[in-house]
Amino acid sequence: MFLVRVAVDVTPKNEFDGHPIDMLMAEATALHTVWSQQTTTSRTLSEAVVEYRRRYKHQPPPHFDKWYEYAISRKSLIIDDFDSMYEDLLPFWAFEPQDLRARTREILSDPWNEVAEITIRSGSAEIGESLVPTHRWMVEGAIEMMKDFIGWLPDMDLALNINDESRVAMPHEVLQNYRKIGAAAGRSNSIAKDNSWSTNRAQSWDWEEEPRRMFEDASFTNTYYNYGSTSCPPDSPARRRHIWDHRTLCTSCFSPHSIGPFLRNWTLSASPCHQPDLANLHGFYLSPGAFKTAHQPMPVFSQSKAHGYADLLYPSPWNYMDKVKYDPSPADGVAENARPDPPFSEKKNTLFWRGATSEGVSIVGTWKGMARQRLVHLANNHTSDIPILLPDPANPLKQKYQFLSPNKIKSHPYLQNTTMDIAIVDLIVRCRDNCPPQEAEFGLVPPIEFQEHWRYRYLMDMDGAGFSGRFLPFLKSHSLVFKTALFREWYDTRITAWRHFVPIDLRLHGLWSTLAYFAGGGKDGDGNAGRVKEAETIAEQGRDWAEKVLRKEDMEIYFFRLLLEWGRLTDDRRDEIGFEMPDV
Numbered sequence: 067m068f069l070v071r072v073a074v075d076v077t078p079k080n081e082f083d084g085h086p087i088d089m090l091m092a093e094a095t096a097l098h099t100v101w102s103q104q105t106t107t108s109r110t111l112s113e114a115v116v117e118y119r120r121r122y123k124h125q126p127p128p129h130f131d132k133w134y135e136y137a138i139s140r141k142s143l144i145i146d147d148f149d150s151m152y153e154d155l156l157p158f159w160a161f162e163p164q165d166l167r168a169r170t171r172e173i174l175s176d177p178w179n180e181v182a183e184i185t186i187r188s189g190s191a192e193i194g195e196s197l198v199p200t201h202r203w204m205v206e207g208a209i210e211m212m213k214d215f216i217g218w219l220p221d222m223d224l225a226l227n228i229n230d231e232s233r234v235a236m237p238h239e240v241l242q243n244y245r246k247i248g249a250a251a252g253r254s255n256s257i258a259k260d261n262s263w264s265t266n267r268a269q270s271w272d273w274e275e276e277p278r279r280m281f282e283d284a285s286f287t288n289t290y291y292n293y294g295s296t297s298c299p300p301d302s303p304a305r306r307r308h309i310w311d312h313r314t315l316c317t318s319c320f321s322p323h324s325i326g327p328f329l330r331n332w333t334l335s336a337s338p339c340h341q342p343d344l345a346n347l348h349g350f351y352l353s354p355g356a357f358k359t360a361h362q363p364m365p366v367f368s369q370s371k372a373h374g375y376a377d378l379l380y381p382s383p384w385n386y387m388d389k390v391k392y393d394p395s396p397a398d399g400v401a402e403n404a405r406p407d408p409p410f411s412e413k414k415n416t417l418f419w420r421g422a423t424s425e426g427v428s429i430v431g432t433w434k435g436m437a438r439q440r441l442v443h444l445a446n447n448h449t450s451d452i453p454i455l456l457p458d459p460a461n462p463l464k465q466k467y468q469f470l471s472p473n474k475i476k477s478h479p480y481l482q483n484t485t486m487d488i489a490i491v492d493l494i495v496r497c498r499d500n501c502p503p504q505e506a507e508f509g510l511v512p513p514i515e516f517q518e519h520w521r522y523r524y525l526m527d528m529d530g531a532g533f534s535g536r537f538l539p540f541l542k543s544h545s546l547v548f549k550t551a552l553f554r555e556w557y558d559t560r561i562t563a564w565r566h567f568v569p570i571d572l573r574l575h576g577l578w579s580t581l582a583y584f585a586g587g588g589k590d591g592d593g594n595a596g597r598v599k600e601a602e603t604i605a606e607q608g609r610d611w612a613e614k615v616l617r618k619e620d621m622e623i624y625f626f627r628l629l630l631e632w633g634r635l636t637d638d639r640r641d642e643i644g645f646e647m648p649d650v
Contacts, residue, residue, distance in 0.1 A: 081458065082465040086325045087564070087583050091600065093330075094564035101562070105147040112647050117146045123253045125644030127634040128261050129218040133626050136215055140619040148627060150559050154378050155631055157241060157363055159248030163636050167271055169280075170365050170636075173225045176277035180358055181366060184208060184224040187268055189217040201228040207383025208625075215626045220263035220633040223271050227368040229356040230532025232375035232553075233281065234364050235293040238300065241376065244363060259644035264637050281358035286427050288352055290338065290345035293359050297374030298339035309343045312435065316343040320571055326455075327576030332563035335571065336373040336554055346435040347572055348552050349426020355496055355531055365632075370533035370553040379556045380628055381621035384535045392539040394520050405517035407544050410602040415585050416485045417548060419526035420514055423490060426531065428500035437550065437572055438490070438528055442508050444574055445488035448472055455579040456480050456586065475578070484585040488526065520545060523601065524585065527567075529553045541567065541612040546584070546605040550574065556624055560615050566608035 108114040111134050118126045137145060158166060174183045174194065182205045183194025191209045193202070205226060212219070227233050236244070264270075284293065295304035309316060319341040323334040338344050345351050350372060368377035369384065384390070394407035425436045433439050451469040457480065458466040468478075475481050489511040494504045519525055520543050527537045527549040540547045541561075550570040563569035568584075570577055584601040634640050 080467050082455070083463075085455070085465050085583060086328050087580070087597075090325070090328060090330060090564045091604070094562050098562040098565050101147075101559075102143075106143060106145040108146055114145055115645065115647055121146065121149070122152050123249075125259050125646060127630040128220075128263060128643050128645055129630060130645035131261075132215070132218045133623075133630055136626055137623045140623060142620060142623050143615055144560070144620075144623075147559070148624075150379070150556070151624070151628055151631065154376075155635065156248040157236070157244035157376055158365060158378075158635055159251040160244040161363065163638050163640055164270070166365055166636050167223075169363070170223055170225050171271070171273065171275045172278050173280050173364055173366065174223065175275040176279055178277075178279050179281055180227075180229050180356065182226040182228050184226065185271075186216065186219055186224070187221050189219070191216060198228070203387065203389075204228060204383045207387040208380070211381065211383065211386050211622055211625050212629065214622065218626075219629050220637065221267040221271060222633055222636055224629075224632075225364075225366050226380075227366050227377065229358065230370075230530070231350060231354050231357050231359075232371040232377055233359050233366045233368060234376040235296050235359050235361060235374070236363060236376050237296045237361060238298055238305075240361070241297055259646045260639070260642055261645050262643065263633065264639050264643070267637065270638065280364060281360050283358050285355060285357045286353050286429055287357075288345060289354060289357055289359075290351040293357075293361075294344070294351050294372065294374065295338050295342075296361070297376075298337075302339040303342050304339045307342045309345065312343075312346050315573065315575060316341075319343045320573060320575075324571060324576075327453075327571065327579055329563065329569040329571045329576065332569050333558075335569070336552065338373060344552075344572070347437065347440075349432075349436040349438075350531065350552055352432040352435055353426045353429050355424075355427045370529075370555045372552050373554065378628070378632070379554075381556050381625055382533065382535070385538050386618055386621050390516060390535050390539055392542040394517055394543075405515065405520065407520035410523060410544055410546075410605060411598065413523040413545065414485075414521055415483055416487050416522045417524040417526055417581050417585070418486075418519065418522035419488045419528070420491050420511070421528065421530070422492070423494050423504065424496055424530045427496045427498065428504070429498060431500065431503075433497065433500055433504055437552075437574070438530070439504070439508070440574060441526070441528065441577075442488050442490055444577065445486040446509065447507065452578050454481075454582050456582055480586045481582060483587075484581060486581070487522070519543070523598075524548055524581065526570075527551075538612065538616060541608045541616070544605060544609065546601045547608060548577075548580070557616055557620075561608070561611065565604065566611050568604065 108117045111131055114134055115126055173179050173181050177196040182197045182201060184205060185192045193205050197205060208226060298304040322340050323331040329335055366377050367380045369382040371377040371379060395404040397406050421438055423438060425438050451471050453467045453469050455465050456468050458464040470478060490508045491511055491513045494501045497504055523545055525540045525545045525547050527534050527540055527547050529551045533553045533555050547567040548570050549567050550572050568580060584597045634643060637643060
């Protein structure tokens with residue numbers, strides 16, 4: 067029996083005058099408009115400095131003017147809103163610069179800690195000697211990302227997480243205390259700011275450190291209770307409640323961020339604090355493959371993190387180095403192996419996903435709770451009835467939940483041309499002694515060439531042990547992305563659910579109703595009687611926005627600013643340095 071049967075609380079209202087997704091799309095447009103208007107209110111460097119001080123109560127870091135020139139010359143649409151970066155850095159303001167440097171050196175002292183070292187000296191970056199070859203591309207990608215602005219960075223050492231999993235899980239009381247101290251530290255004062263770094267920075271980083279293991283290894287164990295929920299308030303459901311019934315859908319766990327089965331608040335949906343059932347719904351919580359984590363602040367830079375973790379997010383070298391790339395064949399390609407990205411109307415009316423069982427390590431059946439395995443089971447082997455919101459046969463102007471078995475879904479007039487093509491590729495991995503039962507459950511298929519994805523209207527995106535490296539290429543295509551995710555990345559506040567992609571709850575209980583809204587209909591034999599135009603609109607909005615704010619240039623701009631901020635935090639004169647507009 068798989069964990070969490072697909073069900074939804076449809077009482078007391080089982081019938082709707084309109085579809086909830088109509089409202090969610092309109093709401094998303096309004097939210098995106100409001101957010102976009104405040105991202106860049108300044109039009110000059112002087113105004114950007116004033117806006118920085120208003121938002122963050124500091125002077126900007128040294129060489130902020132160079133960062134501003136860099137961002138403007140690369141046509142950045144976002145100049146002022148770096149709130150998520152500020153939130154990441156805030157707890158570290160509670161520590162003296164020498165403490166941050168010492169913690170960095172301690173982390174880097176032992177290869178067991180599984181972090182990579184970048185040493186920046188005199189405008190040049192080098193890779194630490196202990197880096198394992200399998201992750202060299204990651205560090206080389208980070209250095210490549212900073213090559214056009216490294217001359218403005220101070221001498222410093224960086225510790226990059228080479229694992230997929232998050233690393234810093236501070237308890238709520240500890241984290242809130244550091245945030246409170248950090249918010250009061252370094253506030254703007256009357257001291258004249260020096261727009262340069264301290265001259266002795268290289269020496270301040272150079273000292274020998276005895277190898278020290280700075281993390282706790284909790285790989286292959288359930289990490290939700292001791293790490294995943296530890297940042298939640300003591301009175302939160304995550305800290306007070308343990309879900310023992312793994313077969314019944316916890317409606318109170320998703321209702322704060324949803325309308326029925328439809329996810330409404332993408333940001334809130336990532337929080338474990340009101341969702342104690344997440345302990346058994348993702349491999350990262352059930353049994354991560356590489357989990358070395360600390361309960362104390364550690365200055366670790368990570369490509370993604372789960373909600374509540376205190377890693378410092380930076381743009382992923384995976385995306386920057388095009389490890390997976392949106393690269394379709396030309397539209398007029400006639401070669402036998404051509405793989406173009408056709409117009410939305412010409413794509414297959416199918417939700418498509420291919421992936422591996424790499425989310426976590428399956429031990430004593432934990433694979434039954436992992437999101438990827440649950441998705442494949444739902445699409446192919448589910449046996450119980452599924453509630454799907456569909457037009458009411460008695461009144462097509464109304465929407466009504468209908469409980470359908472898998473066979474009835476295939477034969478239902480509204481869904482007969484709506485399909486899912488969901489499968490695990492090649493072989494079962496990370497399974498220990500749980501390989502045979504998964505092989506028996508899932509029909510494995512051969513891998514596909516990545517550019518084959520563009521044949522399908524709907525692409526399912528799921529994270530695994532860490533973030534999904536396919537989301538940005540998917541977003542750049544003419545297909546509509548359905549996304550479920552536990553992890554968040556540097557750009558999370560830049561994209562809006564229901565405007566740029568379709569959000570799906572990690573429980574997957576709304577997947578069929580969501581797909582039915584966009585792909586259902588089936589009257590013309592091609593699925594075009596559903597909300598195909600709405601689907602295409604979101605797909606094109608996501609594609610257009612990604613080309614404006616998720617470019618490689620945007621990754622560089624974010625990383626440049628982050629490293630200027632970190633340079634100031636680790637400078638012994640951080641209260642004396644910063645950028646001020648010169649007197650005219």
